[in-house]
Amino acid sequence: MSKFEFPKSIASRPIWGTLEVRSGEHHLMIAEAEGAEAVIDIATPDLMAKTHLIYIPKGTDFSERLQALNPAQFYESPSYAAALHRIRRVLEDAHMGLQVYLTGTEGMMGQAMNEVVAVGLPHTAIQTEHRGSVARRMQCVHCKGVTEDVEVDPFVCSHCGLNLFVRDHYSRRLAAYQGVRVDAEDHGNVPEPKGIYE
Amino acid sequence: MSGAEKIQVKVTEITPLNELVTRFRFERVDGRQLPTFSGGAHTVVEMQDGGITRLNPYSLMSDPFDQSSYTISVRRDDQGRGGSLFMHRQVKLGDEMTISYPVNLFSLDLRARKHLFLAGGIGITPFLAQIKQLELLHGHWELHYACRNQALASYADQLTDRHPNATHLYYDDQSQVIDLENLLSGQPLGTHVYVCGPKGMIDWVRNTAAAEGWPEDCVHYEEFLAPQPGKPFEVRLASSEKVIHVGENESLLEAIEREGVDAPYLCRGGACGQCETVVLDHDGNFVHRDHWLTDEEKAAGKKIMPCVSRFEGKSLVLDR
Numbered sequence: 001m002s003k004f005e006f007p008k009s010i011a012s013r014p015i016w017g018t019l020e021v022r023s024g025e026h027h028l029m030i031a032e033a034e035g036a037e038a039v040i041d042i043a044t045p046d047l048m049a050k051t052h053l054i055y056i057p058k059g060t061d062f063s064e065r066l067q068a069l070n071p072a073q074f075y076e077s078p079s080y081a082a083a084l085h086r087i088r089r090v091l092e093d094a095h096m097g098l099q100v101y102l103t104g105t106e107g108m109m110g111q112a113m114n115e116v117v118a119v120g121l122p123h124t125a126i127q128t129e130h131r132g133s134v135a136r137r138m139q140c141v142h143c144k145g146v147t148e149d150v151e152v153d154p155f156v157c158s159h160c161g162l163n164l165f166v167r168d169h170y171s172r173r174l175a176a177y178q179g180v181r182v183d184a185e186d187h188g189n190v191p192e193p194k195g196i197y198e
Numbered sequence: 199m200s201g202a203e204k205i206q207v208k209v210t211e212i213t214p215l216n217e218l219v220t221r222f223r224f225e226r227v228d229g230r231q232l233p234t235f236s237g238g239a240h241t242v243v244e245m246q247d248g249g250i251t252r253l254n255p256y257s258l259m260s261d262p263f264d265q266s267s268y269t270i271s272v273r274r275d276d277q278g279r280g281g282s283l284f285m286h287r288q289v290k291l292g293d294e295m296t297i298s299y300p301v302n303l304f305s306l307d308l309r310a311r312k313h314l315f316l317a318g319g320i321g322i323t324p325f326l327a328q329i330k331q332l333e334l335l336h337g338h339w340e341l342h343y344a345c346r347n348q349a350l351a352s353y354a355d356q357l358t359d360r361h362p363n364a365t366h367l368y369y370d371d372q373s374q375v376i377d378l379e380n381l382l383s384g385q386p387l388g389t390h391v392y393v394c395g396p397k398g399m400i401d402w403v404r405n406t407a408a409a410e411g412w413p414e415d416c417v418h419y420e421e422f423l424a425p426q427p428g429k430p431f432e433v434r435l436a437s438s439e440k441v442i443h444v445g446e447n448e449s450l451l452e453a454i455e456r457e458g459v460d461a462p463y464l465c466r467g468g469a470c471g472q473c474e475t476v477v478l479d480h481d482g483n484f485v486h487r488d489h490w491l492t493d494e495e496k497a498a499g500k501k502i503m504p505c506v507s508r509f510e511g512k513s514l515v516l517d518r
Contacts, residue, residue, distance in 0.1 A: 024411025025383070096385040097411040120311035120388015125413030 002034035002131040007197065013168045016109065016130040024099040027051040028090055029071075030112050032080065032104025034132030036062030039103065043069045052090060054083050056108070060132075080108050087112065091119045103129040107137030107148060110175025123172070134197060139176040140164055146176055152193040154182040163190045200462045201242060201253075202298040205232065209293045210267065219320060219352045220286055221259075221271045227294055231265035235300035237328030238392075238420070241268065242298040242466060247284045250448075251455070254281040255422050255465055257323040257394075258300055261330045268297070271352060273320040278424060279447060301464050304394065304420035306331065311388030313339040316376065316403055318395020319346065322353055324420060325394065329361070342376050344368040344395070378406050392418045422467035423487060425449035428508040434515045435459055436478055450504035454518060461504065461518055468506040475502050475516050482511010 006013075019042050027050050031039045036055060040062075053071040055063065056079060067074055077083035091098075100116050102109040109128045117123050135149040145159025153166035157179065164179030171178070183189050211223035226232055235258055245252040256270040272285045289295070304324050306313060313332060315325045322343055332339050341361070345351040347369050357365040368374040382391065391412070393403040400419045407417045427447045434441050435454065444453040451473055454461045464472040468488030477500055486496040488503035495501055502509070502516070 022411060023409065091387055094387040095383060096387060096389050096416070097383055098387055099411055117309075120309060120390075122307075122309065122413055122415040124415050 002037050004130065004134050004197075006130075006134075009168045012170050014106065014110070014170055014172075016106070016128045019101050019103060019127050019129045021047055022099045022127070024097045025050060026094065026097065027099045027101065028054075028087075028094070029101040030054045030056070030083070030087065030103070030108070031062075031066070032056040032108040032132070033058040033060045035103030035105075035108075035129070036060065036066055036131075038129045038131050039101070040065060040069070045070065048072070054086065056080055056083060056104070058104075080111060084115070087115055091115060094119075100126045101129075102126060103131050105133050105135060105137075105149075106130060107135070107175065110137065110170075110172070114173070114175055136166065136196065137176045138164065138166065138179040139171065139174050140179050142181060146174070147179070150179075151195065153196045154190060154193055155179070166196055200460050202301050202464060204244075204296050204298055207268075207295055207297055209289055209291055209295060211269075212289070212291055215271065215352050216350055218350060219271050219273050221269055222285065222289065223267050223269045224295070224297060225267045232268055233299060234265060235262045235327075236302050236305050237262050237331035238304035238306065238324045239300035239302035239327070240304075240324075240422075240465070241270070241300055242464075243270070243285075244296040245281060245284045245288075247280060247288065250280075251452075252279075252281045252284060253452075253463075253466055254285075254424075255467055257304075257327070257420075259323040259326040262327050263331075263334065268300075271320065271323050275424075279427070281424075301470070303465055303470050304392070304418060306337075306392075307390045307416075307418065308335075310390035310416075311338065312386060312390070313337060314381075314385060314389050314391045315339060315341040315343075316391065316393040316395070316399070317341065317343045318393075318399040319344075319350070320352065321393075321395035321399075321420075323394075325392070326353060328392070329357075340364050340366070342366045342368065342381065344370070344374075344376055344399070347371040378403065379410070382407055382410050382412065390416045390418060392420075394420045397421055420469070421489070422465065422469065423489075423506045424467070425452070425506050426487065426508075428485060429510055431482075431509050431511070431514065433509070434513070435518045436515055437518055444508070449506065450502070450508060454504060459518060463505060466505045468503055471503075473503055473505050475504055475518055476500065477502055477514065478517050479513070479515040480509070480511065481513045482509060484509055 048069045048071045051071045052073040135151045138147045138150045140157040143160035147158040165182040167178045169178040206227040207224035210225045213221040240255045240257045260269040274286045275282045438459045442457045464470040471490040485508040487506040
């Protein structure tokens with residue numbers, strides 16, 4: 001099951017949507033891992049004939065099923081970073097009316113959303129749907145380094161090595177949640193890590 | 199006192215532009231500087247017309263950073279309620295008038311990478327200020343301006359002279375029409391469209407943009423509604439403990455003000471939402487004319503915008 005119901009939280013926490021088909025002559029879909037299922041759920045021959053689909057497998061294998069939908073363009077990218085140049089080029093050449101669909105992890109959707117906002121589309125116009133891993137992209141508030149795909153709380157900052165508490169405070173600009181030293185007052189007193197939603 | 203803060207000004211220039219449009223320049227009576235504003239802002243001009251106080255909103259068209267004076271352009275409407283006729287016929291050079299601080303309900307979205315302006319007739323005025331603002335900020339803009347004919351195309355010469363590549367004119371009498379579908383579909387991602395003109399033009403642009411998949415937040419429009427005359431009716435103002443009579447040619451808001459009740463307002467044109475008033479009880483039908491309440495709210499009959507909306511029926515009680 002690729003869907004997960006996030007528990008209710010503070011206002012800072014993003015709320016992801018459910019993809020729906022919108023009218024428009026051009027569509028850009030970025031699907032990461034199980035996000036492919038969200039694309040399959042809304043795909044129609046008419047929609048896919050106008051769609052540029054970028055798929056980032058991240059260990060999943062939806063490639064054949066996605067290609068069978070006959071998108072106007074299909075690109076399989078080994079990582080989000082590798083897809084970035086293509087995403088920027090597509091946005092640079094696009095015209096108003098382009099519909100953007102992002103689906104996969106929170107980290108990918110947040111980063112891709114920033115790319116779309118940077119070319120002037122309001123964030124409210126971008127469709128999102130969370131699928132697959134609930135891991136978070138975290139920024140360490142102390143060293144500012146970003147650690148990708150964090151699944152446990154607390155975790156060790158991949159840059160400065162501090163033990164960080166996973167907070168629900170989210171930065172749209174950084175596309176990351178905030179990680180704060182968990183043992184700041186009492187060094188070495190670090191709780192046993194467990195899953196973020198456990 | 200409700201509404202935006204007031205400024206006492208003197209009329210220092212009256213310039214007829216063509217058969218229908220006249221420009222007025224205002225400077226402060228106390229000689230101090232006027233506040234800066236942002237392109238798209240309007241001011242509410244108070245007119246003492248016989249026994250009636252008229253309060254009409256007009257878009258500021260001068261340079262938003264020029265604090266020495268404000269200018270507005272007024273199109274004479276012979277069928278209107280008289281505000282524009284008052285400006286054209288009664289206002290003289292040197293007259294002192296009261297205007298409001300600038301209020302902006304039609305501001306530029308500065309996140310946009312390009313601003314596409316669509317003007318119909320006198321709807322050109324807010325764009326004149328926005329263009330000056332964008333020129334200072336080195337913004338990217340393009341104007342498509344439709345008018346009845348060349349003689350009535352206010353400021354068209356000035357615009358084509360200063361911005362020949364960004365200004366596109368269309369004259370009805372030469373059967374020239376904006377090629378809207380292609381114009382919109384060809385815009386680069388990150389364009390915002392702004393439309394100011396008659397209702398039909400605003401609807402045309404909003405509908406075409408929506409059909410082409412433009413996000414709602416990228417489509418901006420401004421239409422000031424003038425209150426329309428209607429059947430007289432009675433209203434009970436519960437908090438003020440008054441029963442007032444709304445005449446045929448005045449708005450509900452104007453009648454409330456005439457009775458000395460201080461009611462909130464800003465745009466007086468059904469757009470800003472400031473005058474929203476709670477309906478406590480009613481027996482009859484609302485004539486909702488504003489752009490503020492949603493269709494559900496209008497159907498529910500719990501709220502009314504007294505600046506432009508009216509009531510037909512036996513009784514109406516407002517929480518005012």
